[in-house]
Amino acid sequence: MSALFDWVDQHEEEILETYKQLHMIPELGFQEFKTSAFLAEELKKLGFEVTEKIGGTGVMGVMKGKEPGITFAMRADMDALPIEEATGLPYASTHPGVMHACGHDSHCTMLLYALKDLMAHGGVRRGTLKVIFQPAEELLGGARAFIKSGLLGDVDEIVGLHVRNNSEAKVGEAARAIWHSSSWKILAKVHGKAAHGAWPHRGVNALDAAAAIINNINAIHIDPRTPHSVKVTRCLAGGTATNIIPEFADMAFDLRSQNNAGMKELLEKTRRAIEAGAAGIGCTVEIIDDGGCPAAELDPNLTAEAEASIIKVCGHAVPDVYTPGGEDFHCYAAEAGIKSAFIGIGADQTTGGHTPTMQLDLRALPIGVKIMADLAAKKVG
Ligand SMILES: [Zn+2]
Ligand SMILES: [Zn+2]
Structure with missing residues:
Protein backbone atom coordinates (compact mmCIF):
# COMPACT_ATOMS: atom_id res chain seq x y z
CA MET A 1 0.00 0.00 0.00
CA SER A 2 2.94 2.31 0.52
CA ALA A 3 3.25 2.61 -3.26
CA LEU A 4 0.08 4.70 -3.10
CA PHE A 5 1.66 6.98 -0.51
CA ASP A 6 5.03 7.20 -2.31
CA TRP A 7 3.20 8.38 -5.42
CA VAL A 8 1.63 11.23 -3.44
CA ASP A 9 5.00 12.32 -2.05
CA GLN A 10 6.43 12.31 -5.59
CA HIS A 11 3.53 14.43 -6.90
CA GLU A 12 3.30 16.98 -4.09
CA GLU A 13 4.29 19.95 -6.28
CA GLU A 14 1.64 19.07 -8.83
CA ILE A 15 -1.02 18.68 -6.14
CA LEU A 16 -0.27 22.13 -4.73
CA GLU A 17 -0.23 23.62 -8.22
CA THR A 18 -3.72 22.28 -8.98
CA TYR A 19 -5.00 23.58 -5.66
CA LYS A 20 -3.64 27.05 -6.41
CA GLN A 21 -5.18 27.00 -9.91
CA LEU A 22 -8.59 26.16 -8.47
CA HIS A 23 -8.18 28.70 -5.68
CA MET A 24 -7.68 31.43 -8.27
CA ILE A 25 -11.00 30.71 -10.03
CA PRO A 26 -13.62 30.50 -7.24
CA GLU A 27 -17.21 30.32 -8.45
CA LEU A 28 -20.52 30.56 -6.59
CA GLY A 29 -22.94 27.65 -6.24
CA PHE A 30 -24.48 26.43 -9.53
CA GLN A 31 -22.06 28.73 -11.40
CA GLU A 32 -18.98 26.48 -11.15
CA PHE A 33 -18.43 26.55 -14.92
CA LYS A 34 -14.62 26.80 -15.09
CA THR A 35 -14.09 24.51 -12.10
CA SER A 36 -16.40 21.78 -13.39
CA ALA A 37 -14.99 22.01 -16.93
CA PHE A 38 -11.46 21.53 -15.57
CA LEU A 39 -12.45 18.59 -13.37
CA ALA A 40 -14.49 16.92 -16.14
CA GLU A 41 -11.49 17.16 -18.45
CA GLU A 42 -9.20 15.62 -15.83
CA LEU A 43 -11.63 12.74 -15.28
CA LYS A 44 -11.78 12.08 -19.03
CA LYS A 45 -7.98 12.00 -19.18
CA LEU A 46 -8.05 9.34 -16.47
CA GLY A 47 -10.45 7.25 -18.54
CA PHE A 48 -13.64 7.88 -16.58
CA GLU A 49 -16.98 7.92 -18.34
CA VAL A 50 -18.07 11.48 -17.59
CA THR A 51 -21.52 13.05 -17.24
CA GLU A 52 -21.59 16.84 -17.05
CA LYS A 53 -24.12 19.56 -16.20
CA ILE A 54 -25.80 17.54 -13.44
CA GLY A 55 -28.01 20.08 -11.67
CA GLY A 56 -26.41 22.66 -13.99
CA THR A 57 -22.73 22.34 -13.15
CA GLY A 58 -22.24 18.97 -11.45
CA VAL A 59 -19.82 16.40 -12.81
CA MET A 60 -19.83 12.64 -12.34
CA GLY A 61 -17.15 10.19 -13.44
CA VAL A 62 -17.82 6.46 -13.57
CA MET A 63 -15.27 3.67 -13.72
CA LYS A 64 -16.27 0.01 -13.65
CA GLY A 65 -14.04 -2.83 -12.51
CA LYS A 66 -13.88 -6.30 -14.06
CA GLU A 67 -14.66 -8.11 -10.81
CA PRO A 68 -17.95 -7.84 -8.92
CA GLY A 69 -18.22 -5.41 -6.01
CA ILE A 70 -20.17 -2.53 -4.59
CA THR A 71 -20.85 0.84 -6.18
CA PHE A 72 -18.73 3.25 -4.19
CA ALA A 73 -19.04 7.03 -4.53
CA MET A 74 -16.58 9.74 -3.52
CA ARG A 75 -17.76 13.33 -3.32
CA ALA A 76 -16.10 16.73 -3.28
CA ASP A 77 -17.95 20.05 -3.33
CA MET A 78 -16.87 22.73 -5.80
CA ASP A 79 -18.48 26.04 -4.82
CA ALA A 80 -17.01 29.18 -3.28
CA LEU A 81 -18.47 32.10 -1.32
CA PRO A 82 -19.45 35.72 -2.03
CA ILE A 83 -16.44 37.12 -0.13
CA GLU A 84 -13.69 39.47 -1.34
CA GLU A 85 -10.44 37.63 -0.66
CA ALA A 86 -8.01 39.53 1.59
CA THR A 87 -5.23 36.98 2.08
CA GLY A 88 -2.75 38.74 -0.18
CA LEU A 89 -1.58 35.33 -1.42
CA PRO A 90 0.13 35.16 -4.82
CA TYR A 91 -2.57 32.68 -5.86
CA ALA A 92 -5.49 34.69 -4.42
CA SER A 93 -8.86 34.78 -6.17
CA THR A 94 -8.92 36.40 -9.60
CA HIS A 95 -12.71 36.66 -9.43
CA PRO A 96 -13.74 39.89 -7.67
CA GLY A 97 -16.07 39.32 -4.73
CA VAL A 98 -15.77 35.54 -4.80
CA MET A 99 -13.43 33.44 -2.68
CA HIS A 100 -12.76 29.82 -1.78
CA ALA A 101 -13.12 30.62 1.92
CA CYS A 102 -14.47 27.19 2.91
CA GLY A 103 -11.73 25.09 1.30
CA HIS A 104 -13.83 23.34 -1.33
CA ASP A 105 -10.96 23.88 -3.78
CA SER A 106 -8.85 21.67 -1.52
CA HIS A 107 -11.55 18.98 -1.48
CA CYS A 108 -11.64 18.85 -5.30
CA THR A 109 -7.85 18.70 -5.40
CA MET A 110 -7.60 15.92 -2.83
CA LEU A 111 -10.25 13.81 -4.52
CA LEU A 112 -8.79 14.33 -8.00
CA TYR A 113 -5.28 13.28 -6.93
CA ALA A 114 -6.61 10.32 -4.96
CA LEU A 115 -8.13 9.14 -8.26
CA LYS A 116 -4.91 9.79 -10.17
CA ASP A 117 -3.05 7.81 -7.51
CA LEU A 118 -5.55 4.95 -7.70
CA MET A 119 -5.36 4.89 -11.51
CA ALA A 120 -1.57 4.77 -11.36
CA HIS A 121 -1.85 1.63 -9.21
CA GLY A 122 -4.23 -0.68 -11.02
CA GLY A 123 -7.33 1.54 -11.03
CA VAL A 124 -10.78 0.17 -10.31
CA ARG A 125 -10.62 -3.62 -10.21
CA ARG A 126 -13.84 -4.43 -8.29
CA GLY A 127 -17.34 -2.99 -8.46
CA THR A 128 -17.93 0.56 -9.66
CA LEU A 129 -16.44 3.88 -8.62
CA LYS A 130 -18.61 6.97 -9.01
CA VAL A 131 -16.84 10.28 -8.53
CA ILE A 132 -19.04 13.23 -7.68
CA PHE A 133 -17.91 16.83 -8.09
CA GLN A 134 -20.91 18.48 -6.52
CA PRO A 135 -22.09 22.05 -7.03
CA ALA A 136 -23.64 24.42 -4.52
CA GLU A 137 -22.93 22.91 -1.11
CA GLU A 138 -23.10 26.38 0.45
CA LEU A 139 -26.60 26.84 -0.99
CA LEU A 140 -27.58 23.38 0.33
CA GLY A 141 -28.87 22.49 -3.13
CA GLY A 142 -26.15 20.53 -4.89
CA ALA A 143 -26.56 17.16 -3.18
CA ARG A 144 -30.30 17.18 -3.85
CA ALA A 145 -29.64 18.07 -7.50
CA PHE A 146 -27.45 14.96 -7.77
CA ILE A 147 -30.05 12.78 -6.03
CA LYS A 148 -32.77 14.16 -8.33
CA SER A 149 -30.68 13.29 -11.40
CA GLY A 150 -31.29 9.60 -10.66
CA LEU A 151 -27.63 8.83 -11.34
CA LEU A 152 -26.97 7.66 -7.80
CA GLY A 153 -29.69 5.02 -7.61
CA ASP A 154 -27.18 2.16 -7.55
CA VAL A 155 -24.72 3.75 -5.09
CA ASP A 156 -24.18 1.61 -1.98
CA GLU A 157 -21.72 3.78 -0.10
CA ILE A 158 -20.47 7.35 -0.32
CA VAL A 159 -17.60 9.19 1.34
CA GLY A 160 -17.03 12.93 1.63
CA LEU A 161 -14.45 15.14 3.32
CA HIS A 162 -13.95 18.65 4.66
CA VAL A 163 -10.92 20.53 5.92
CA ARG A 164 -11.06 21.47 9.61
CA ASN A 165 -9.48 24.14 11.79
CA ASN A 166 -6.89 23.23 14.40
CA SER A 167 -9.31 23.14 17.32
CA GLU A 168 -10.72 19.96 15.76
CA ALA A 169 -7.77 18.45 13.88
CA LYS A 170 -4.30 19.86 13.36
CA VAL A 171 -2.28 19.44 10.18
CA GLY A 172 -1.18 15.83 10.07
CA GLU A 173 -4.35 14.73 11.83
CA ALA A 174 -7.79 13.71 10.65
CA ALA A 175 -11.16 12.79 12.14
CA ARG A 176 -13.02 9.71 10.96
CA ALA A 177 -16.42 11.39 11.40
CA ILE A 178 -17.87 14.89 11.27
CA TRP A 179 -21.29 14.83 12.87
CA HIS A 180 -22.92 17.90 11.32
CA SER A 181 -26.20 19.14 12.71
CA PRO A 294 -30.45 16.84 7.54
CA ALA A 295 -28.07 15.91 10.34
CA ALA A 296 -25.29 13.38 9.76
CA GLU A 297 -26.37 9.75 9.82
CA LEU A 298 -23.03 8.03 9.33
CA ASP A 299 -22.57 4.34 8.68
CA PRO A 300 -20.50 2.69 11.43
CA ASN A 301 -18.76 0.16 9.16
CA LEU A 302 -17.76 2.65 6.47
CA THR A 303 -16.68 5.08 9.20
CA ALA A 304 -14.48 2.34 10.68
CA GLU A 305 -12.91 1.78 7.25
CA ALA A 306 -12.26 5.52 6.95
CA GLU A 307 -10.67 5.43 10.40
CA ALA A 308 -8.36 2.58 9.35
CA SER A 309 -7.17 4.64 6.36
CA ILE A 310 -6.60 7.66 8.61
CA ILE A 311 -4.58 5.59 11.06
CA LYS A 312 -2.48 4.21 8.22
CA VAL A 313 -1.65 7.75 7.04
CA CYS A 314 -1.62 9.79 10.27
CA GLY A 315 -0.84 7.18 12.92
CA HIS A 316 -4.04 7.98 14.82
CA ALA A 317 -7.50 9.47 14.32
CA VAL A 318 -8.66 12.41 16.44
CA PRO A 319 -12.02 12.17 18.25
CA ASP A 320 -15.20 12.53 16.20
CA VAL A 321 -16.20 16.15 15.57
CA TYR A 322 -19.68 17.34 16.56
CA THR A 323 -20.62 20.66 15.01
CA PRO A 324 -23.72 22.89 14.78
CA GLY A 325 -22.70 23.56 11.18
CA GLY A 326 -24.78 22.03 8.38
CA GLU A 327 -23.52 20.13 5.31
CA ASP A 328 -25.73 19.02 2.44
CA PHE A 329 -23.65 15.83 2.00
CA HIS A 330 -25.93 14.24 4.60
CA CYS A 331 -28.84 14.36 2.13
CA TYR A 332 -27.20 11.35 0.45
CA ALA A 333 -27.84 9.23 3.56
CA ALA A 334 -31.01 10.82 4.95
CA GLU A 335 -32.81 11.36 1.64
CA ALA A 336 -31.30 8.77 -0.73
CA GLY A 337 -30.55 5.96 1.74
CA ILE A 338 -26.85 5.69 0.84
CA LYS A 339 -24.45 4.50 3.56
CA SER A 340 -22.08 7.37 4.24
CA ALA A 341 -18.87 8.44 5.94
CA PHE A 342 -17.54 11.98 6.28
CA ILE A 343 -13.89 12.61 7.06
CA GLY A 344 -12.36 15.75 8.59
CA ILE A 345 -8.89 16.68 7.36
CA GLY A 346 -6.86 18.86 9.75
CA ALA A 347 -5.73 21.93 7.81
CA ASP A 348 -5.04 24.64 10.42
CA GLN A 349 -7.46 27.03 8.77
CA THR A 350 -6.35 30.43 10.02
CA THR A 351 -9.15 32.92 10.88
CA GLY A 352 -11.72 30.19 10.26
CA GLY A 353 -13.90 29.24 7.32
CA HIS A 354 -16.06 31.89 5.63
CA THR A 355 -13.66 34.75 6.45
CA PRO A 356 -11.81 36.90 3.87
CA THR A 357 -8.41 35.99 5.35
CA MET A 358 -8.98 32.21 5.56
CA GLN A 359 -5.88 30.22 4.61
CA LEU A 360 -5.15 26.52 4.71
CA ASP A 361 -1.89 24.90 5.67
CA LEU A 362 -1.13 23.30 2.34
CA ARG A 363 0.65 20.36 3.97
CA ALA A 364 -2.88 19.06 4.57
CA LEU A 365 -3.40 18.39 0.86
CA PRO A 366 -1.12 15.35 0.34
CA ILE A 367 -2.40 13.89 3.62
CA GLY A 368 -6.00 14.13 2.38
CA VAL A 369 -4.97 12.59 -0.95
CA LYS A 370 -3.38 9.62 0.81
CA ILE A 371 -6.41 8.98 3.02
CA MET A 372 -8.84 9.14 0.10
CA ALA A 373 -6.59 7.03 -2.16
CA ASP A 374 -6.21 4.36 0.51
CA LEU A 375 -9.95 4.25 1.10
CA ALA A 376 -10.69 4.06 -2.65
CA ALA A 377 -8.17 1.23 -3.09
CA LYS A 378 -9.77 -0.63 -0.19
CA LYS A 379 -13.28 -0.34 -1.64
CA VAL A 380 -12.76 -0.81 -5.37
CA GLY A 381 -9.01 -1.30 -6.01
ZN1 LIG B 1 -18.84 26.63 4.01
ZN1 LIG C 1 -17.58 23.88 3.23
Missing part, protein backbone atom coordinates in the same frame (compact mmCIF):
# COMPACT_ATOMS: atom_id res chain seq x y z
CA SER A 182 -29.38 19.51 10.82
CA SER A 183 -29.86 23.14 9.89
CA TRP A 184 -33.10 24.75 8.74
CA LYS A 185 -34.52 28.19 7.89
CA ILE A 186 -38.10 29.27 8.46
CA LEU A 187 -39.55 32.58 7.28
CA ALA A 188 -42.67 34.29 8.61
CA LYS A 189 -44.61 37.11 6.98
CA VAL A 190 -46.83 38.66 9.65
CA HIS A 191 -49.79 40.74 8.50
CA GLY A 192 -51.65 43.16 10.79
CA LYS A 193 -53.47 46.39 10.07
CA ALA A 194 -52.04 49.90 9.81
CA ALA A 195 -53.42 52.74 11.90
CA HIS A 196 -52.46 56.20 13.18
CA GLY A 197 -50.27 56.08 16.27
CA ALA A 198 -52.87 58.14 18.10
CA TRP A 199 -55.48 55.40 17.54
CA PRO A 200 -53.69 52.06 18.04
CA HIS A 201 -56.96 50.24 18.76
CA ARG A 202 -57.98 50.81 15.15
CA GLY A 203 -55.02 48.81 13.88
CA VAL A 204 -53.32 45.46 14.56
CA ASN A 205 -49.66 45.97 15.35
CA ALA A 206 -47.51 43.43 13.46
CA LEU A 207 -44.56 44.38 15.66
CA ASP A 208 -46.48 43.33 18.78
CA ALA A 209 -47.08 39.97 17.09
CA ALA A 210 -43.39 39.73 16.23
CA ALA A 211 -42.50 40.33 19.88
CA ALA A 212 -44.95 37.63 20.99
CA ILE A 213 -43.55 35.25 18.39
CA ILE A 214 -39.96 35.88 19.56
CA ASN A 215 -40.99 35.20 23.17
CA ASN A 216 -42.67 31.95 22.10
CA ILE A 217 -39.62 30.92 20.06
CA ASN A 218 -37.35 31.54 23.03
CA ALA A 219 -39.56 29.29 25.17
CA ILE A 220 -39.19 26.27 22.86
CA HIS A 221 -37.67 23.24 24.54
CA ILE A 222 -36.70 19.83 23.25
CA ASP A 223 -34.70 17.08 25.00
CA PRO A 224 -31.67 18.97 26.34
CA ARG A 225 -29.43 15.96 25.65
CA THR A 226 -29.74 16.85 21.95
CA PRO A 227 -27.58 19.89 21.19
CA HIS A 228 -29.91 22.35 19.46
CA SER A 229 -30.84 25.98 19.00
CA VAL A 230 -33.65 28.02 17.51
CA LYS A 231 -33.54 31.78 17.30
CA VAL A 232 -34.90 34.78 15.41
CA THR A 233 -32.42 36.10 12.83
CA ARG A 234 -34.50 38.75 11.09
CA CYS A 235 -37.29 41.06 12.20
CA LEU A 236 -38.11 43.93 9.89
CA ALA A 237 -41.19 46.02 10.67
CA GLY A 238 -42.26 49.62 10.71
CA GLY A 239 -39.42 51.96 9.96
CA THR A 240 -41.32 54.60 7.99
CA ALA A 241 -42.94 57.16 10.27
CA THR A 242 -42.80 56.62 14.04
CA ASN A 243 -46.48 57.47 14.46
CA ILE A 244 -47.77 54.61 12.30
CA ILE A 245 -48.86 51.23 13.67
CA PRO A 246 -46.88 48.78 11.49
CA GLU A 247 -49.02 46.46 9.44
CA PHE A 248 -46.28 44.02 8.38
CA ALA A 249 -43.33 42.19 9.92
CA ASP A 250 -40.82 40.12 7.96
CA MET A 251 -39.17 37.50 10.16
CA ALA A 252 -36.63 34.70 9.79
CA PHE A 253 -35.54 31.90 12.12
CA ASP A 254 -32.44 29.68 12.15
CA LEU A 255 -32.83 26.16 13.58
CA ARG A 256 -30.13 23.62 14.47
CA SER A 257 -30.35 20.14 15.89
CA GLN A 258 -27.70 17.47 16.28
CA ASN A 259 -30.16 14.81 15.13
CA ASN A 260 -33.04 14.61 12.69
CA ALA A 261 -35.70 13.68 15.26
CA GLY A 262 -34.80 16.84 17.19
CA MET A 263 -35.13 18.95 14.03
CA LYS A 264 -38.56 17.48 13.30
CA GLU A 265 -39.71 18.50 16.77
CA LEU A 266 -38.09 21.96 16.51
CA LEU A 267 -39.81 22.59 13.18
CA GLU A 268 -43.23 21.64 14.60
CA LYS A 269 -42.75 23.80 17.71
CA THR A 270 -41.43 26.74 15.70
CA ARG A 271 -44.48 26.63 13.47
CA ARG A 272 -46.76 26.53 16.52
CA ALA A 273 -44.88 29.38 18.23
CA ILE A 274 -45.26 31.59 15.15
CA GLU A 275 -48.94 30.79 14.62
CA ALA A 276 -49.83 31.30 18.28
CA GLY A 277 -47.84 34.55 18.59
CA ALA A 278 -49.50 36.03 15.53
CA ALA A 279 -53.01 34.84 16.44
CA GLY A 280 -52.72 36.17 20.01
CA ILE A 281 -52.37 39.71 18.67
CA GLY A 282 -54.92 39.26 15.90
CA CYS A 283 -52.46 39.06 13.01
CA THR A 284 -52.39 36.54 10.21
CA VAL A 285 -49.12 34.88 9.29
CA GLU A 286 -47.67 33.10 6.31
CA ILE A 287 -44.99 30.55 7.27
CA ILE A 288 -42.45 29.63 4.63
CA ASP A 289 -40.15 26.60 4.80
CA ASP A 290 -36.94 28.08 3.39
CA GLY A 291 -35.15 24.74 3.32
CA GLY A 292 -32.32 23.10 5.17
CA CYS A 293 -30.28 19.97 5.40
